Amino acid sequence: MKLLSERGIPLSSMRNALLVAACAVSCASTSASAGQVLTGKASVVDGDTIEIRGESIRFNGIDAPESTQLCLDAKGKQYRCGSATAKALAAFLEKSSPTSCDFVDRDRYGRYVGNCWRADGTSVQEWLVAHGLALDWERYSGGAYAKLQQKARSQKSGMWSGTFENPWEWRANKQTSAVAAPIAQLPAEGNGGCLIKGNVSAKGERIYHVPGQEHYSRTAISESKGERWFCTEGEAASAGWRPAAR
CATH class of the missing domain: 2.40.50.90 (OB fold (Dihydrolipoamide Acetyltransferase, E2P))
Structure with a gap:
């Protein structure tokens, strides 16, 4: 060679x-x-x-x-x-x-x-x-x-x-909301580790909130009213819930 x-x-x-x-x-x-x-x-x-x-x-x-x-x-x-x-x-x-x-x-x-x-x-x-x-x-x-x-x-x-x-303002507001959320209002045991809150409004609208959004910390989940936890946004959307405006 x-x-x-x-x-x-x-x-x-x-x-x-x-x-x-x-x-x-x-x-x-x-x-x-x-x-x-x-x-x-x-x-x-x-x-x-x-x-x-x-x-x-x-x-x-x-x-x-x-x-x-x-x-x-x-x-x-x-x-x-x-x-x-x-x-x-x-x-x-x-x-x-x-x-x-x-x-x-x-x-x-x-x-x-x-x-x-x-x-x-x-x-x-x-x-x-x-x-x-x-x-x-x-x-x-x-x-x-x-x-x-x-x-x-x-x-x-x-x-x-x-x-x-x-x-940059959206990120800052999201971080502030997450830090300011009272510990008692953060996801409790029993949600299976899922953090997305599926809430039913007074008008009967199905709205989901993700951590960091404005109303996330004060949104309580009542399963007796048909409210529930979701693990992903896709899961929430498929079940008929829409994302919260803020």
Whole structure:
């Protein structure tokens, strides 16, 4: 068997090929610290977070509604704006793959924070803000997406067609409600470890509340009235309960 060098392949090319192969295994984990671009097929985690080759990436300078966050559309009807953003993002990235992200920082959760682009060069953050699916988070962006946001707002694109709470404020309010909840009103024994409260209102409406929502802590469950606990929101929805407005 002839050696590669005997077949006319330069040794320098052989070394380069070996380095590339080695990097394919190890560079993914060191790309952030090295300031390299992370490229690959993106999996959507939520409206402002994706995963590439096992690395969780938070988009820099923008904030999208959380997956359980509710917004009101132009007709005043509730919808899951966070889920809508995630779904739109997945379709957007699928049309031009792979996705590339430049490292900016690590957030407090250890996630890679980056500026990301599709294969065709379209900025992911700019697209999300321009379509009213995410907001310019001035605290981290310095207002980089303010003009795009103003245009989306004037055109009533995405969330701007209705009403919504800023994602960072929604998270803060949810955390405050959870901390302030009296211990006696938190889920008691006998709920099987399920935390979602299926309540029947005075008008007979079946409404479920998840931990952290405004009325969660003061909502009591009376099984004799047909009220019950649910383990997942899907289970509650399938049983005929609708999500609480806040």
